[in-house]
Amino acid sequence: xxxxxxxxxxxxxxxRIIDRLSFAVAEGEFVSILGPSGCGKSTLLNMLAxxxxxxxxxxxxxxxxxxxxxxxxxxxxxxxxLFPWKTILDNVCLYGRLHGTERALRLRAKESLPVFGLAGYxxxxxxxxxxxxxxxxxxxRTALCEADVMLLDEPFGALDxxxxxxxxxxxxxxxxxxxxxxLLVTHDIEEAIYLSDRILILxxxxxxxxxxxxxxxxxRNREWLFAQRARYKxxxxxxxxxSDAH
Amino acid sequence: MQNRHKKLANILLPAALMTAVxxxxxxxxxxxxxxxxxxxxxxxxxxxxxxxxxxxFSNSLVTVGETxxxxxxxxxxxxxxxxxxxxxxxxxxxxxxxLVVSQTVPVIVLAPIFIIYLGFGLAPKVLTVMLMCFxxxxxxxxxxxxxxxxxxxxxxRSLGAGRLQEYLLVxxxxxxxxxxxGLKVAATYSISGAVVGEWLSSDKGLGYYMLRAKNGxxxxxxxxxxxxxxxxxxAMNGLVRLARLVLLPHERGGRRQAPEEV
Numbered sequence: 001x002x003x004x005x006x007x008x009x010x011x012x013x014x015x016r017i018i019d020r021l022s023f024a025v026a027e028g029e030f031v032s033i034l035g036p037s038g039c040g041k042s043t044l045l046n047m048l049a050x051x052x053x054x055x056x057x058x059x060x061x062x063x064x065x066x067x068x069x070x071x072x073x074x075x076x077x078x079x080x081x082l083f084p085w086k087t088i089l090d091n092v093c094l095y096g097r098l099h100g101t102e103r104a105l106r107l108r109a110k111e112s113l114p115v116f117g118l119a120g121y122x123x124x125x126x127x128x129x130x131x132x133x134x135x136x137x138x139x140x141r142t143a144l145c146e147a148d149v150m151l152l153d154e155p156f157g158a159l160d161x162x163x164x165x166x167x168x169x170x171x172x173x174x175x176x177x178x179x180x181x182x183l184l185v186t187h188d189i190e191e192a193i194y195l196s197d198r199i200l201i202l203x204x205x206x207x208x209x210x211x212x213x214x215x216x217x218x219x220r221n222r223e224w225l226f227a228q229r230a231r232y233k234x235x236x237x238x239x240x241x242x243s244d245a246h
Numbered sequence: 247m248q249n250r251h252k253k254l255a256n257i258l259l260p261a262a263l264m265t266a267v268x269x270x271x272x273x274x275x276x277x278x279x280x281x282x283x284x285x286x287x288x289x290x291x292x293x294x295x296x297x298x299x300x301x302x303f304s305n306s307l308v309t310v311g312e313t314x315x316x317x318x319x320x321x322x323x324x325x326x327x328x329x330x331x332x333x334x335x336x337x338x339x340x341x342x343x344x345l346v347v348s349q350t351v352p353v354i355v356l357a358p359i360f361i362i363y364l365g366f367g368l369a370p371k372v373l374t375v376m377l378m379c380f381x382x383x384x385x386x387x388x389x390x391x392x393x394x395x396x397x398x399x400x401x402x403r404s405l406g407a408g409r410l411q412e413y414l415l416v417x418x419x420x421x422x423x424x425x426x427x428g429l430k431v432a433a434t435y436s437i438s439g440a441v442v443g444e445w446l447s448s449d450k451g452l453g454y455y456m457l458r459a460k461n462g463x464x465x466x467x468x469x470x471x472x473x474x475x476x477x478x479x480x481a482m483n484g485l486v487r488l489a490r491l492v493l494l495p496h497e498r499g500g501r502r503q504a505p506e507e508v
């Protein structure tokens with residue numbers, strides 16, 4: 001297993017948000033964690049990214065326990081968080097700046113700009129970019145980290161529905177290209193179905209995994225997604241039942 | 247179009263009012279025969295400004311030198327203190343009220359004390375400038391760092407940044423805009439700080455010149471000197487604006503936002 005957690009727990013202001021959370025993600029697998037807002041999805045990702053220390057439990061990558069910040073994870077937060085005072089190229093190369101590999105990373109970044117729909121924008125400032133472009137720049141920043149697991153925290157949550165759809169199409173294409181183990185946190189059922197190999201449904205208080213949905217189909221597109229009504233329905237009614245129960 | 251009209255009005259209206267005030271002033275002094283030692287005519291002030299230009303210029307150099315030195319020390323010390331305050335919240339809590347209180351003591355009281363401690367040379371003037379500029383710099387920079395989005399800090403930490411890199415890459419550049427706002431205020435006051443220092447003890451500089459002119463009841467020279475102080479203060483303000491444009495290129499009104507496309 002590439003990534004494993006064992007009995008992770010976290011409390012905030014005396015309330016236990018996450019309790020005894022264990023799951024595993026295989027190498028190259030794309031797993032979505034789906035759940036209602038405020039169920040602790042982002043907290044889980046923050047613990048993996050080393051931003052929040054878990055109260056108890058273990059995080060293992062390739063069987064090795066890790067604590068605090070680890071170079072195994074590349075984290076992409078909800079907002080793009082591009083630094084407005086840095087150009088796009090400087091922003092996406094932050095990892096290299098921090099680890100002394102800026103020069104090599106800049107070359108890779110320049111090659112990647114067109115792939116990320118940012119050709120000609122390397123020397124622009126974030127305010128000159130549209131919302132979707134900023135999000136792709138943030139994604140490039142994450143992809144350029146020398147990490148084996150990508151953690152995406154509702155990366156398209158702030159975008160309008162059409163842009164979000166375009167970004168999902170684009171990410172689906174990038175998925176095969178990058179081939180990296182990815183953990184996506186989302187509250188969008190469609191997004192989870194569209195992108196994932198496996199969906200883990202997180203809910204309850206304290207949160208724990210309630211259900212797992214596997215999606216084996218390799219060939220996917222929008223039409224395929226529209227045909228997944230049965231899956232959508234199943235997940236929707238499950239989440240609704242959970243929310244009614246609490 | 248509307249915007250251009252507004253811009254034009256922003257220049258023309260104050261200029262028109264200024265001209266009206268000067269004309270009224272000129273008329274008043276002439277009509278009522280107000281003596282020079284009470285109020286000089288604007289025309290006479292400008293005449294004196296031209297006649298005295300060499301003396302005023304050499305004294306300006308002294309004042310500007312003291313100002314720049316004091317401002318530079320204030321910027322360096324102020325930024326350092328702000329970073330320490332940001333890194334140690336307990337220290338910030340302890341020192342913040344003291345900083346505010348230090349601003350309530352009139353400079354005119356402090357300057358003579360500096361002279362007692364530091365003599366009649368350059369030091370007390372530089373210190374007066376520093377004292378006047380220090381507060382806006384510290385407060386604006388410390389507040390700017392405090393207001394940085396914690397998510398930005400989390401992001402840079404998740405990329406593996408240490409404490410020093412957190413400051414170099416996020417906090418200092420992120421608070422630069424706020425710092426410049428404080429710096430603009432500080433720079434505008436800085437010339438007056440040096441003039442106060444010179445006024446109290448000096449043998450050169452604009453403050454010294456003004457004091458001598460005042461003692462001789464040559465109010466045209468005092469007013470001409472005041473005009474120079476105003477111009478220099480505005481120049482300091484402009485200098486900070488220029489530095490901001492150069493150092494913070496991302497704040498310039500750049501290209502229009504790109505259209506959405508994938």
